[in-house]
Amino acid sequence: MAGQLHVNDTDARETVCLQAAPQSDVSLRFPCERPMESSPGFDPARAGKPVSKFVAIADDDEPFQPKRGRPNAHQAAAIERTIREAAAQVFLSEGYERASMEMIATQAGVPKSTLYKRFPEKRALLRAVLGGQVAAWCEVDRSHTGADDLEQRLKHLATDILRHATKPEVQAFWSLVSTAWSGPDEISERHEAIGYTKMIAGFEREIRELGPRAGITARNPRQVATVLMTILCGWIEHVAPTASGPDDEARRFAHDAVDMLIGGSAAW
Template sequence: MNTAASTRCASKTSLRWERARESARRCIREGAATVFAEEGFERATMRRIATVCGVTKVTLYAHYRDKERLYRSVMDGHLASMPSGALDMHGVADLGDALMRITDGIGRLAADGSCQAFCRALSHSGPASDGYREHWNAMLAPYFRLAEDAFTKASSRPTHAADSEKYLRLLLTEHGLPQGDRPVSGPDATVALFLRAYAAPLPGAREF
Protein backbone atom coordinates (compact mmCIF):
# COMPACT_ATOMS: atom_id res chain seq x y z
CA MET A 1 0.00 0.00 0.00
CA ASN A 2 1.43 3.36 -1.03
CA THR A 3 1.76 6.34 1.28
CA ALA A 4 -1.31 8.16 -0.05
CA ALA A 5 -3.49 5.07 0.35
CA SER A 6 -2.16 4.51 3.86
CA THR A 7 -2.97 8.09 4.77
CA ARG A 8 -6.54 7.78 3.45
CA CYS A 9 -7.06 4.52 5.34
CA ALA A 10 -5.72 6.02 8.55
CA SER A 11 -7.94 9.07 8.08
CA LYS A 12 -11.05 6.92 7.59
CA THR A 13 -10.17 4.82 10.62
CA SER A 14 -9.68 7.96 12.71
CA LEU A 15 -13.01 9.36 11.52
CA ARG A 16 -14.84 6.14 12.39
CA TRP A 17 -13.20 6.14 15.82
CA GLU A 18 -14.19 9.77 16.45
CA ARG A 19 -17.78 9.06 15.41
CA ALA A 20 -17.94 6.01 17.66
CA ARG A 21 -16.42 7.99 20.52
CA GLU A 22 -18.91 10.85 20.13
CA SER A 23 -21.81 8.40 19.88
CA ALA A 24 -20.69 6.75 23.13
CA ARG A 25 -20.32 10.12 24.85
CA ARG A 26 -23.77 11.18 23.66
CA CYS A 27 -25.33 8.00 25.09
CA ILE A 28 -23.48 8.59 28.37
CA ARG A 29 -24.71 12.19 28.57
CA GLU A 30 -28.29 11.08 27.94
CA GLY A 31 -28.11 8.44 30.65
CA ALA A 32 -26.39 10.82 33.05
CA ALA A 33 -29.03 13.48 32.37
CA THR A 34 -31.69 11.03 33.54
CA VAL A 35 -29.79 10.21 36.73
CA PHE A 36 -28.99 13.84 37.56
CA ALA A 37 -32.62 14.83 36.97
CA GLU A 38 -33.84 12.09 39.31
CA GLU A 39 -31.18 12.27 42.02
CA GLY A 40 -29.29 15.54 41.67
CA PHE A 41 -25.53 15.95 41.60
CA GLU A 42 -24.69 14.96 45.16
CA ARG A 43 -26.73 11.74 45.30
CA ALA A 44 -25.87 10.53 41.80
CA THR A 45 -22.99 8.08 41.56
CA MET A 46 -20.82 7.11 38.62
CA ARG A 47 -21.77 3.49 39.27
CA ARG A 48 -25.47 4.34 38.91
CA ILE A 49 -24.80 6.39 35.78
CA ALA A 50 -22.77 3.56 34.23
CA THR A 51 -25.61 1.13 34.93
CA VAL A 52 -28.21 3.38 33.34
CA CYS A 53 -25.94 3.96 30.33
CA GLY A 54 -25.24 0.24 29.94
CA VAL A 55 -21.46 0.65 30.14
CA THR A 56 -18.79 -0.29 32.64
CA LYS A 57 -17.35 2.22 35.08
CA VAL A 58 -14.03 1.87 33.27
CA THR A 59 -15.68 2.96 30.02
CA LEU A 60 -17.48 5.80 31.78
CA TYR A 61 -14.27 7.15 33.31
CA ALA A 62 -12.49 6.79 29.99
CA HIS A 63 -14.88 9.38 28.55
CA TYR A 64 -15.43 11.56 31.64
CA ARG A 65 -12.68 11.80 34.22
CA ASP A 66 -15.01 12.55 37.11
CA LYS A 67 -18.63 13.27 38.01
CA GLU A 68 -18.10 17.03 38.04
CA ARG A 69 -17.00 17.09 34.39
CA LEU A 70 -19.90 14.87 33.38
CA TYR A 71 -22.38 17.05 35.27
CA ARG A 72 -21.07 20.20 33.59
CA SER A 73 -21.28 18.55 30.19
CA VAL A 74 -24.90 17.55 30.80
CA MET A 75 -26.01 20.90 32.21
CA ASP A 76 -24.18 22.91 29.53
CA GLY A 77 -25.90 20.77 26.92
CA HIS A 78 -29.29 21.54 28.45
CA LEU A 79 -28.54 25.26 28.46
CA ALA A 80 -27.43 25.22 24.83
CA SER A 81 -30.65 23.47 23.78
CA MET A 82 -33.13 25.67 25.64
CA PRO A 83 -35.26 28.20 23.77
CA SER A 84 -34.26 31.84 23.94
CA GLY A 85 -35.81 34.10 26.55
CA ALA A 86 -36.44 36.79 23.95
CA LEU A 87 -40.11 37.79 23.53
CA ASP A 88 -41.78 39.80 20.80
CA MET A 89 -43.53 42.62 22.65
CA HIS A 90 -44.14 44.71 19.53
CA GLY A 91 -47.65 46.11 19.28
CA VAL A 92 -48.69 45.17 22.84
CA ALA A 93 -52.17 46.60 23.34
CA ASP A 94 -52.52 46.61 27.12
CA LEU A 95 -51.39 44.98 30.32
CA GLY A 96 -53.46 41.85 29.71
CA ASP A 97 -51.88 41.41 26.28
CA ALA A 98 -48.39 41.88 27.71
CA LEU A 99 -49.01 39.33 30.45
CA MET A 100 -50.39 36.85 27.93
CA ARG A 101 -47.23 37.08 25.84
CA ILE A 102 -45.07 36.61 28.91
CA THR A 103 -47.24 33.66 29.95
CA ASP A 104 -46.82 32.06 26.53
CA GLY A 105 -43.04 32.56 26.73
CA ILE A 106 -42.80 30.87 30.12
CA GLY A 107 -45.07 28.11 28.85
CA ARG A 108 -42.77 27.40 25.90
CA LEU A 109 -39.78 27.35 28.22
CA ALA A 110 -41.51 24.97 30.62
CA ALA A 111 -42.55 22.63 27.78
CA ASP A 112 -38.99 22.28 26.52
CA GLY A 113 -37.43 18.92 27.40
CA SER A 114 -33.97 20.36 28.03
CA CYS A 115 -35.42 22.98 30.36
CA GLN A 116 -37.38 20.33 32.26
CA ALA A 117 -34.31 18.13 32.75
CA PHE A 118 -32.12 21.11 33.67
CA CYS A 119 -34.59 22.36 36.28
CA ARG A 120 -35.12 18.92 37.81
CA ALA A 121 -31.38 18.43 38.16
CA LEU A 122 -31.07 21.94 39.58
CA SER A 123 -33.87 21.36 42.10
CA HIS A 124 -32.35 18.09 43.32
CA SER A 125 -28.80 19.40 43.59
CA GLY A 126 -27.12 21.39 46.33
CA PRO A 127 -24.22 23.88 46.36
CA ALA A 128 -22.54 22.13 43.42
CA SER A 129 -25.21 23.69 41.21
CA ASP A 130 -24.73 27.29 42.36
CA GLY A 131 -23.16 28.30 39.06
CA TYR A 132 -26.11 26.88 37.15
CA ARG A 133 -28.56 28.61 39.46
CA GLU A 134 -26.96 31.83 38.31
CA HIS A 135 -27.52 30.75 34.70
CA TRP A 136 -31.17 30.09 35.49
CA ASN A 137 -31.55 33.46 37.22
CA ALA A 138 -30.06 35.13 34.15
CA MET A 139 -32.53 33.26 31.94
CA LEU A 140 -35.47 34.46 34.04
CA ALA A 141 -34.24 38.05 34.27
CA PRO A 142 -35.73 39.20 30.91
CA TYR A 143 -39.16 37.90 31.93
CA PHE A 144 -39.03 39.78 35.22
CA ARG A 145 -37.94 42.95 33.43
CA LEU A 146 -40.69 42.64 30.81
CA ALA A 147 -43.35 42.04 33.44
CA GLU A 148 -42.18 44.96 35.54
CA ASP A 149 -42.08 47.20 32.48
CA ALA A 150 -45.62 46.15 31.52
CA PHE A 151 -46.95 46.99 34.97
CA THR A 152 -45.04 50.24 35.09
CA LYS A 153 -46.57 51.39 31.80
CA ALA A 154 -50.05 50.30 32.90
CA SER A 155 -50.04 52.23 36.18
CA SER A 156 -48.02 54.73 38.14
CA ARG A 157 -48.85 52.98 41.41
CA PRO A 158 -45.74 52.04 43.39
CA THR A 159 -46.87 48.42 43.83
CA HIS A 160 -46.17 47.51 40.21
CA ALA A 161 -42.79 45.91 41.00
CA ALA A 162 -44.28 43.61 43.63
CA ASP A 163 -47.20 42.76 41.33
CA SER A 164 -44.96 41.86 38.39
CA GLU A 165 -42.71 39.73 40.58
CA LYS A 166 -45.73 37.95 42.02
CA TYR A 167 -47.13 37.28 38.57
CA LEU A 168 -43.89 35.64 37.41
CA ARG A 169 -43.68 33.55 40.56
CA LEU A 170 -47.24 32.32 40.06
CA LEU A 171 -46.38 31.31 36.50
CA LEU A 172 -43.18 29.54 37.50
CA THR A 173 -44.92 27.72 40.33
CA GLU A 174 -47.70 26.59 38.00
CA HIS A 175 -45.13 25.03 35.67
CA GLY A 176 -42.98 23.60 38.47
CA LEU A 177 -39.95 25.73 37.56
CA PRO A 178 -37.39 27.18 40.00
CA GLN A 179 -38.25 30.78 40.84
CA GLY A 180 -34.80 32.37 40.89
CA ASP A 181 -33.33 34.50 43.66
CA ARG A 182 -35.35 37.69 43.38
CA PRO A 183 -36.88 39.03 46.62
CA VAL A 184 -40.32 37.62 47.35
CA SER A 185 -43.16 40.11 47.68
CA GLY A 186 -46.01 39.76 50.14
CA PRO A 187 -49.23 37.88 49.29
CA ASP A 188 -51.25 41.11 49.21
CA ALA A 189 -49.98 41.75 45.67
CA THR A 190 -51.80 38.73 44.24
CA VAL A 191 -55.37 40.03 44.35
CA ALA A 192 -54.35 43.47 43.13
CA LEU A 193 -52.41 41.85 40.32
CA PHE A 194 -55.36 40.10 38.71
CA LEU A 195 -57.80 42.92 39.37
CA ARG A 196 -55.52 45.37 37.64
CA ALA A 197 -54.73 43.03 34.76
CA TYR A 198 -58.19 41.75 33.88
CA ALA A 199 -61.00 43.42 35.84
CA ALA A 200 -62.59 46.77 35.17
CA PRO A 201 -62.84 48.90 38.34
CA LEU A 202 -66.29 49.13 39.84
CA PRO A 203 -67.79 52.63 40.19
CA GLY A 204 -66.88 54.03 43.58
CA ALA A 205 -64.76 51.00 44.45
CA ARG A 206 -61.70 51.59 46.61
CA GLU A 207 -58.40 50.93 44.79
CA PHE A 208 -56.28 48.16 46.27
Protein backbone atom coordinates (compact mmCIF):
# COMPACT_ATOMS: atom_id res chain seq x y z
CA MET A 1 0.00 0.00 0.00
CA ALA A 2 1.17 3.54 -0.64
CA GLY A 3 2.47 5.34 2.41
CA GLN A 4 3.59 2.20 4.26
CA LEU A 5 6.99 0.67 4.83
CA HIS A 6 6.81 -3.12 5.21
CA VAL A 7 9.50 -4.82 7.27
CA ASN A 8 9.14 -8.47 8.15
CA ASP A 9 10.37 -8.81 11.74
CA THR A 10 10.98 -12.53 12.05
CA ASP A 11 11.58 -12.41 15.81
CA ALA A 12 8.16 -10.92 16.38
CA ARG A 13 6.81 -13.26 13.68
CA GLU A 14 4.68 -10.57 12.16
CA THR A 15 4.99 -7.86 9.55
CA VAL A 16 5.82 -4.40 10.81
CA CYS A 17 4.08 -1.65 8.84
CA LEU A 18 5.74 1.71 9.40
CA GLN A 19 3.11 4.21 8.36
CA ALA A 20 3.69 7.93 8.08
CA ALA A 21 2.45 9.29 11.41
CA PRO A 22 -0.53 11.68 11.34
CA GLN A 23 0.08 15.39 11.46
CA SER A 24 0.42 16.74 15.00
CA ASP A 25 0.34 20.19 16.54
CA VAL A 26 3.49 19.22 18.41
CA SER A 27 6.66 20.18 16.55
CA LEU A 28 9.56 17.95 17.53
CA ARG A 29 13.08 17.61 16.25
CA PHE A 30 15.45 14.83 17.17
CA PRO A 31 19.19 15.10 16.45
CA CYS A 32 19.15 12.20 13.97
CA GLU A 33 16.12 13.41 12.04
CA ARG A 34 15.61 16.01 9.38
CA PRO A 35 12.65 17.40 7.38
CA MET A 36 11.09 14.73 5.18
CA GLU A 37 10.99 17.13 2.25
CA SER A 38 14.81 17.14 2.11
CA SER A 39 15.14 13.37 2.21
CA PRO A 40 16.48 11.71 -0.96
CA GLY A 41 13.74 10.38 -3.21
CA PHE A 42 10.86 11.94 -1.29
CA ASP A 43 7.75 12.34 -3.45
CA PRO A 44 4.75 13.76 -1.52
CA ALA A 45 2.41 13.13 -4.44
CA ARG A 46 3.20 9.43 -4.31
CA ALA A 47 2.71 9.14 -0.57
CA GLY A 48 -1.06 9.52 -0.91
CA LYS A 49 -1.66 10.68 2.68
CA PRO A 50 -0.56 13.32 5.19
CA VAL A 51 2.90 12.73 6.58
CA SER A 52 4.67 13.70 9.76
CA LYS A 53 7.08 16.63 9.76
CA PHE A 54 10.09 14.44 10.40
CA VAL A 55 10.96 11.04 9.03
CA ALA A 56 13.51 8.55 10.27
CA ILE A 57 16.36 8.07 7.81
CA ALA A 58 19.44 5.91 7.77
CA ASP A 59 22.55 7.30 9.46
CA ASP A 60 24.40 7.40 6.14
CA ASP A 61 21.63 9.59 4.65
CA GLU A 62 20.59 6.94 2.14
CA PRO A 63 16.83 6.68 1.56
CA PHE A 64 15.09 3.94 3.53
CA GLN A 65 14.61 0.87 1.34
CA PRO A 66 12.04 -1.53 2.83
CA LYS A 67 12.99 -5.16 2.33
CA ARG A 68 11.50 -8.49 3.22
CA GLY A 69 13.18 -10.49 5.94
CA ARG A 70 14.81 -9.62 9.21
CA PRO A 71 15.46 -5.83 9.54
CA ASN A 72 19.07 -4.83 9.08
CA ALA A 73 20.74 -2.32 11.41
CA HIS A 74 19.53 0.72 9.45
CA GLN A 75 15.96 -0.57 9.24
CA ALA A 76 15.91 -1.38 12.96
CA ALA A 77 17.18 2.12 13.74
CA ALA A 78 14.46 3.61 11.53
CA ILE A 79 11.80 1.63 13.37
CA GLU A 80 13.08 2.86 16.73
CA ARG A 81 13.23 6.48 15.60
CA THR A 82 9.66 6.24 14.34
CA ILE A 83 8.56 4.82 17.69
CA ARG A 84 10.39 7.56 19.62
CA GLU A 85 8.77 10.32 17.59
CA ALA A 86 5.33 8.80 18.03
CA ALA A 87 5.92 8.33 21.76
CA ALA A 88 6.96 11.96 22.18
CA GLN A 89 3.78 13.13 20.47
CA VAL A 90 1.57 10.90 22.62
CA PHE A 91 3.35 11.73 25.89
CA LEU A 92 3.13 15.47 25.25
CA SER A 93 -0.47 15.43 24.09
CA GLU A 94 -1.88 12.95 26.63
CA GLY A 95 0.46 13.23 29.63
CA TYR A 96 2.44 10.34 31.10
CA GLU A 97 -0.38 8.66 33.02
CA ARG A 98 -2.95 8.76 30.21
CA ALA A 99 -0.50 7.71 27.51
CA SER A 100 -0.56 3.98 26.86
CA MET A 101 1.73 1.64 24.97
CA GLU A 102 -1.22 0.75 22.73
CA MET A 103 -1.74 4.43 21.84
CA ILE A 104 1.96 4.81 21.05
CA ALA A 105 2.02 1.68 18.88
CA THR A 106 -0.99 2.97 16.95
CA GLN A 107 0.58 6.40 16.48
CA ALA A 108 3.83 4.79 15.25
CA GLY A 109 2.00 2.34 12.98
CA VAL A 110 3.68 -0.74 14.48
CA PRO A 111 2.30 -3.85 16.21
CA LYS A 112 2.39 -3.78 20.02
CA SER A 113 4.70 -6.81 19.99
CA THR A 114 7.27 -4.79 18.04
CA LEU A 115 6.99 -1.93 20.53
CA TYR A 116 7.31 -4.17 23.60
CA LYS A 117 10.24 -6.04 22.06
CA ARG A 118 12.24 -2.81 21.97
CA PHE A 119 10.77 -1.05 25.03
CA PRO A 120 9.38 -3.45 27.65
CA GLU A 121 7.63 -0.76 29.67
CA LYS A 122 6.52 2.87 29.42
CA ARG A 123 9.31 4.41 31.48
CA ALA A 124 11.94 2.75 29.29
CA LEU A 125 10.28 4.36 26.28
CA LEU A 126 10.21 7.76 27.97
CA ARG A 127 13.93 7.42 28.73
CA ALA A 128 14.57 6.76 25.04
CA VAL A 129 12.55 9.82 24.04
CA LEU A 130 14.42 11.97 26.55
CA GLY A 131 17.81 10.71 25.40
CA GLY A 132 17.85 12.85 22.27
CA GLN A 133 16.34 15.82 24.07
CA VAL A 134 18.90 15.71 26.90
CA ALA A 135 21.74 15.57 24.38
CA ALA A 136 20.42 18.76 22.79
CA TRP A 137 19.97 20.51 26.15
CA CYS A 138 23.50 19.62 27.23
CA GLU A 139 25.09 20.70 23.96
CA VAL A 140 26.78 24.04 24.63
CA ASP A 141 28.51 26.31 22.14
CA ARG A 142 31.82 27.17 23.79
CA SER A 143 33.01 29.40 20.98
CA HIS A 144 31.56 32.49 22.64
CA THR A 145 32.91 31.89 26.13
CA GLY A 146 36.21 32.90 27.67
CA ALA A 147 38.58 30.18 26.50
CA ASP A 148 40.41 29.81 29.81
CA ASP A 149 38.23 31.84 32.18
CA LEU A 150 36.51 29.60 34.73
CA GLU A 151 34.05 32.24 35.90
CA GLN A 152 32.90 33.17 32.40
CA ARG A 153 32.65 29.54 31.34
CA LEU A 154 30.50 28.61 34.34
CA LYS A 155 28.26 31.64 33.77
CA HIS A 156 27.79 30.67 30.14
CA LEU A 157 26.92 27.07 30.99
CA ALA A 158 24.54 28.08 33.79
CA THR A 159 22.79 30.66 31.61
CA ASP A 160 22.36 28.13 28.82
CA ILE A 161 20.81 25.60 31.18
CA LEU A 162 18.36 28.11 32.65
CA ARG A 163 17.35 29.48 29.26
CA HIS A 164 16.57 25.95 28.07
CA ALA A 165 14.50 25.45 31.21
CA THR A 166 12.15 28.31 30.31
CA LYS A 167 11.16 26.78 26.98
CA PRO A 168 7.61 25.32 27.05
CA GLU A 169 8.64 22.03 25.42
CA VAL A 170 11.41 21.51 27.98
CA GLN A 171 9.05 22.25 30.87
CA ALA A 172 6.58 19.79 29.36
CA PHE A 173 9.21 17.03 29.29
CA TRP A 174 10.26 17.83 32.85
CA SER A 175 6.63 17.52 33.94
CA LEU A 176 6.52 14.07 32.31
CA VAL A 177 9.63 13.02 34.19
CA SER A 178 8.24 14.27 37.52
CA THR A 179 5.16 12.14 36.99
CA ALA A 180 7.02 9.03 35.78
CA TRP A 181 9.52 9.09 38.66
CA SER A 182 7.47 10.65 41.44
CA GLY A 183 8.53 8.53 44.40
CA PRO A 184 10.83 9.91 47.12
CA ASP A 185 13.24 7.05 46.45
CA GLU A 186 13.36 7.84 42.71
CA ILE A 187 15.04 11.25 42.87
CA SER A 188 18.30 10.00 41.38
CA GLU A 189 16.46 8.29 38.52
CA ARG A 190 14.48 11.46 37.89
CA HIS A 191 17.65 13.53 37.76
CA GLU A 192 19.31 11.02 35.46
CA ALA A 193 16.34 10.99 33.08
CA ILE A 194 16.17 14.78 32.80
CA GLY A 195 19.91 15.15 32.30
CA TYR A 196 20.96 16.67 35.62
CA THR A 197 23.84 14.26 36.02
CA LYS A 198 25.21 15.21 32.59
CA MET A 199 24.94 18.89 33.44
CA ILE A 200 26.75 18.35 36.73
CA ALA A 201 29.47 16.45 34.86
CA GLY A 202 29.86 19.44 32.53
CA PHE A 203 30.34 21.83 35.46
CA GLU A 204 32.75 19.41 37.11
CA ARG A 205 34.89 19.19 34.00
CA GLU A 206 35.21 22.97 33.76
CA ILE A 207 36.06 23.32 37.47
CA ARG A 208 38.63 20.56 37.29
CA GLU A 209 40.30 21.83 34.11
CA LEU A 210 40.07 25.60 34.48
CA GLY A 211 40.11 26.01 38.26
CA PRO A 212 43.91 25.72 38.65
CA ARG A 213 44.43 28.33 35.93
CA ALA A 214 42.30 30.72 37.99
CA GLY A 215 44.21 29.87 41.17
CA ILE A 216 41.40 27.64 42.46
CA THR A 217 42.06 23.99 43.21
CA ALA A 218 38.83 22.38 44.37
CA ARG A 219 39.19 19.50 46.81
CA ASN A 220 35.99 18.00 45.47
CA PRO A 221 35.04 19.40 42.01
CA ARG A 222 32.04 17.07 41.79
CA GLN A 223 30.58 18.42 45.01
CA VAL A 224 31.08 22.02 43.90
CA ALA A 225 29.38 21.24 40.58
CA THR A 226 26.48 19.58 42.42
CA VAL A 227 26.01 22.62 44.66
CA LEU A 228 25.83 24.91 41.63
CA MET A 229 23.37 22.63 39.83
CA THR A 230 21.21 22.43 42.97
CA ILE A 231 21.01 26.23 43.10
CA LEU A 232 19.98 26.32 39.45
CA CYS A 233 17.38 23.59 40.01
CA GLY A 234 15.69 25.77 42.62
CA TRP A 235 15.28 28.53 40.03
CA ILE A 236 14.08 26.03 37.41
CA GLU A 237 11.37 24.62 39.68
CA HIS A 238 10.15 27.80 41.38
CA VAL A 239 10.91 30.74 39.07
CA ALA A 240 11.13 29.50 35.47
CA PRO A 241 7.42 28.58 35.09
CA THR A 242 6.34 32.16 35.85
CA ALA A 243 9.33 34.17 34.62
CA SER A 244 8.12 37.29 32.79
CA GLY A 245 11.37 37.92 30.92
CA PRO A 246 12.85 34.41 30.97
CA ASP A 247 16.06 35.03 29.00
CA ASP A 248 17.10 38.09 31.00
CA GLU A 249 16.07 36.58 34.33
CA ALA A 250 17.91 33.37 33.51
CA ARG A 251 21.09 35.26 32.69
CA ARG A 252 20.96 37.41 35.82
CA PHE A 253 20.33 34.47 38.13
CA ALA A 254 23.01 32.32 36.49
CA HIS A 255 25.59 35.09 36.88
CA ASP A 256 24.58 35.74 40.51
CA ALA A 257 24.81 32.04 41.33
CA VAL A 258 28.33 31.74 39.91
CA ASP A 259 29.45 34.99 41.58
CA MET A 260 28.26 33.74 44.96
CA LEU A 261 29.83 30.34 44.43
CA ILE A 262 33.23 31.77 43.53
CA GLY A 263 33.25 35.00 45.55
CA GLY A 264 31.27 33.87 48.57
CA SER A 265 29.92 36.62 50.83
CA ALA A 266 31.87 39.23 48.86
CA ALA A 267 29.27 38.80 46.09
CA TRP A 268 26.34 39.43 48.41
